[in-house]
Amino acid sequence: MPRTSWRATWTTGAWPASSRGDEPGIHGAGPPGASLSGESPLESISAITLGVHDMARSVRFYEQLGFLLHFGGEQSGFSSFAAGGSHLNLVIVASETTIGWWGRVIFYVRDVDELYQRACAAGLRPETAPADASWGERYFHILDPDGHELSFAKRL
Template structure:
């Protein structure tokens, strides 16, 4: 994912439980390991332009969307409240979705949607 502010993005994703190396806030490229061997890579716009001079941010809204599975409905509510208290934009407040999940959406520092969800009992 290309980010406009590495420090803000690293802080946001750390709040969601991702682990980045110490000092990641000042880097142009960082990685966090995800379950199943996948990795989330963050690159600053400047880092991308260093090898792709014509790169421009996508237009027309959010760039991507991620989802975070919480332990239960209470964790959806608590994590949402923690993020909003920290200044994160609340896109959709927690609610019990018709498909059987407690569900909420926040936006990361670049406007990407991050869904918070947990199965309802």
Template sequence: MNTNITPRFDLVGIVVSDMAATLAFYRRLGLEFPEGSEDQPHVEAALPGGLRIAFDTEETIRSFVESWEPPRGSGRIGLAFHCETPAGVDAAYEELTGAGYHGELKPWDAFWGQRYAAVQDPDGNGVDLFAPLPGPTA
């Protein structure tokens, strides 16, 4: 291995139990996937800044790791979506929970200066919604 080459973080991969349900959830958060992706075993989306997110079905993972089993419990991975404004956090939370997704934490003004909320994707992964709160006015 050439020691002058530094690996570059490029992709977040998530194993999903239902590709169609997962893509429907993340489309509501603004991610774009090609038409017909719901039936694919592996789907990717480009994220701002060049990072990518990829979803693989449980069957895809088992195709090369036969003994793979889904992890138990929640909180295995956390993703966060910047909503631009505090009202955007509220709107995204209401839209997602109104569509039937589990709301883990209702929007609130966090002590660290953000409007903050949390929902779960169809596999129970945590998805945070946040926006900076307005600063003090002089």
């Protein structure tokens, strides 16, 4: 099956089934019984890119949380924030594109409670208050202006 360009599918928001990973072997788990053996060739995540409708609004939101702008800015079609050794990128998508929940981005931070207070003081509204989780992290969740779920956590 020919692959559709990511830009065309991102703009329309209509991802073909074969690019969503729900067919064995295509961005999914692979054929039954398949497994990776040995050492993974992956070293780290370089960046994650989120689609946004209003770059200025999004840049202000992320700066209020303490993200440092590395490239782009309020008037740009693409912006990048340093996030430890990785980057959080934002790219403008067409206004008719529906941005829906797809998962969450989890950032480790020095002090969960301090960041939560910073967010609240800036007028942002976290989805949850900081809490200790059974899996050994303290965390809180917040939605960005386009509905992307972010989690800020620290190991206990």
